Amino acid sequence: MTLKKRIAEILRQGLAEAQQRGTLPAMALPEVIVEHPQKAEHGDYATSLPLRLARGMGMNPLAIAERIAAALPPSPEIGKVEVAAPGFINISINPAWLAQQVQTVRKQGDRFGDSDLGKGKRVQLEFVSVNPTGPLHVGHGRGAVLGSALANVLSAAGFAVAREYYLNDAGNQMENFFRSLYVRYLQAQGRPAEMPAEGYMGTYMVELAREIVREFGDRFLTLPQDEAVRQIGQIGMVRIVEALKRDLKALGVEFDIWFSEKSLFEGGQYEKATALLRQGGYLEQREGALWFTSTALGESKDNVIVRSTGAPTYFASDIAYHYNKFLERNFDEVINIWGADHQGHVSRMKAAVAALGVEPQRLKIIISQMVTLKRGEEVVRVSKRSGELITLREVMDEVGADACRFFFLSRSADAQMDFDLELAKKQSQDNPVYYVQYAHARIASILSKARERGYTWDDSSDTSALLTSPHEIALIRKMLELSEVIETVSTSLEAHHLPYYATELATIFHLFYKHCRVMLPNRPLSAARLKLVEAAKAVLARSLHLMGMTAPEKM
RNA sequence: GCGCUUGUAGCUCAGUUUGGAUAGAGCGUCGCCCUGCGGAGGCGAAGGCCGUGGGUUCGAGUCCCACCAAGCGCGCCA
Known part of the structure; x- marks a missing residue:
């Protein structure tokens, strides 16, 4: 249990006891809200409960x-x-009690901060899910980092998380990609061919086509065009997916499942989901197309799920996908992280889920807002189709994966952000990421120096009574907040609390370091402080790891 | 036009979900701190009509209404 919850519980008991004694009138108890006051002289925790009760109690x-x-x-x-x-x-909080918690932190190690909030609930977290038609750009990176950090935190909070990438390997955009690549393949061999009007114009397509020519030669020239497009497209898609995986991994993002859109048509989910909608009376044939009558569920308009050509829309497969998530795999909760350009899709997806008979609250959709890429004052437009590309990979190479992650996580998902490449490069020395990592490396250095100098410390005796400095106690207090942060992030699905917490923890450590010398002639006190900094190191490392960052021993 | 998101210090952003005490951080600017464990550190100063106007409340950055500004969306694209 978090300390905050414990305090709330104590207050609740106090209130009940006062009512029992008759010093306060009986009445229904409101929820006890406890907060961290802004001013230190207001203590560690505070409640305005009496103000809330005043009216009711007269x-x-x-x-x-x-x-x-x-x-x-x-x-x-x-x-x-x-x-x-x-x-x-x-x-x-009683400082003596706080001092004893160093022992607890050390005992729990890298599981310190865990919460049982999730109670093993099964959560599916779908993120990135970029069409496999080209490299990732910075906006995708933001969603990727957010998703992977949330997955880490939800796991720490006791949820069983499945990290999933929805691979759009079917549909219009893939056709478009296939044809674009085919044209580049022809051109690479000096054949005249024209790119489709909405084709993928990026130079990576030219390179990919050249690569295919190098490996497969002209063998596709002799095939019927449709067959050639299909085969080249498949090869190209596999390569793009490999590149996606490689880049994501470099960013510290990995998935448990890569879920194929195509499989929904082959596995029957599409038919079953459609049948369920029809059964509920949510489908209507009109103007040659099949419509999902979302207006019946309060939406502002209906949506086509099967075009007049007979081809299902993207929305249709997404409904089938959610049928699979909720009704076949029975996830308790589903979280989707989508880019801002999918924002118009949110409410109709919830309507569709409701039409499938699932409580829409079980579907949570996070919209990760736009990232504007800049070089100094100049805005760099990014569009896969137009071909002017600054890839995520290039950005990672420039500023490093850790800095990328910290930077993306530092802003709440629903606020747009500027990513200035010049600034990111220029600040790479005093980027806040280094501030946190530096604290960790500093502790590592202290510990190794202490070992060199023959200091020893272990948990065989309780030395906590020696920790009496306000700086020591403040450090412990902040360490104990980790579990609160994990719970806050898990319930709000707002990962930006993580970098703020890590920075605060680092600040308090640096302050402690300034005021409390660790290695002293006084061996028992040194041992107590060595245990403290070792515990602080573990909490810093865990904070960094939850963010998907490295915790360096040296910098 | 309608919908979603955003508007807080010179800049980049927390704080708004659950209303509470003198609104915070980083960067930048200015000043200070190294006998000894990593100065990639610490201390301090300056800097705010919390987009605007109403309302609710003992109390509003936080809730409600209107408006202004920016981004995104509003396709038988994804």
Whole structure:
């Protein structure tokens, strides 16, 4: 349990006890909300519960606060309890209890901070899912980093997470890609051919075609055109997928499942989902096409799922995919991370899920907003089809995967962000990522120096009573917040709390380091501090790992 | 026009989900701190009509309404 929840529980008990004693009137209890006050003199935790109760109880909030405070059950965590105007209860954690937690952190190691919030619930997290028609750009990188970090945190919070990439290996855009590649293949052999109007114009297509010529020669020239397009397309797609996997891995992003869109048509999910919609009365033949009557579910318009050509739309396969997620694989919760350009798809997807008989709250869709790529003041337009490409790979090569991840994670998903390449390069020395990693490397250095100098420390004796400096206690207090952060990120699905927490933890460590010398003639105190910094190192490392970053021993 | 998102310090952004005490951080600017464990560090200063205007409330950056500005979406593309 997080310390915050524990404090809330103690307050709730105090309130109930005061009512039991008759010092406060009986009434239904509101949820007890505990927060970290902004000012240190207001303690570690505070609640405005008395202010919330004042009206219902018809009493002065200050008097309520005093009576709750007087009825709090004794508990080792609680240090000072103060009542403050106009009706706050401020609670400080007992420093001696905090000092003992170093032992707990060390015992739990890289599992410290885990939460049982998820209770083993099965969550499917679908992200990136970029069409396999070209390299990833920075916007994709943002969604990729967000998804992988969320997966890490949800796992830490006790959810069973499946990381999934939905591979759009069917449909219009693939056809377009196939034909584009075929044209480049012809051109690579000096044959006259014209790119499709909406074709993929990027130079990577030219290179890919050359590669195919190098390996397969002219053998596709003799095939019937349709067959040649199909075969070349398949080869090209496989190569693109390999490149996607390679680039994602370099960014620290890996998937449990690569789910094929095509398989939905081969495995019957498309038919079953459509049948279910028809059964529910949500399908209507009109103007030669098959429509999903989403207006019946409050949508502003209906949506075509089968074109008049007979070809299903992207929306149709996405419905089949969600049929598979919810009704075949029975995930308790499904999270999709989509780019901002899919935002118009959100509400109709929820409507479709509802039409399949699934409570739409089980589907959570995160929209990862646009990344504007810049070089200084100049905006770099990015479009796969137009061919002017700054790839994610290039950005990673310039600023490094760790810095990329930290930078993407630092902004909430629903805020647009600028990614200035000049700035990212220029700041690479004092990028905030280094600040956090530096703290980790600094501790590693202290520990190895201590070993060299013959210091020893282990958990055979409890030295926590020696940790009395406010800087030591502040460091421990911040370390204990990790589990709160993990729970906050898990419930809000907002990963940007992670880099903020890591930065705060690093700051408090640096402050501790400034004021408390670790290696001293006083061996017992040194041992206590060595245990503390070793624990801090573990928490820093875990914070970095949750973000998918490395925790370097040296920099 | 309609929908979604955003608007907080010179710049980049937290804080808005759950209303609470004097609104925070990084960068930048200015000033200070190295006898000794990593100065890629620490301390301090300056810098804010929280987009605008109403409303609800004992209390609003946070909730409600209107408006302004920016981005995205509104296709038998994905």
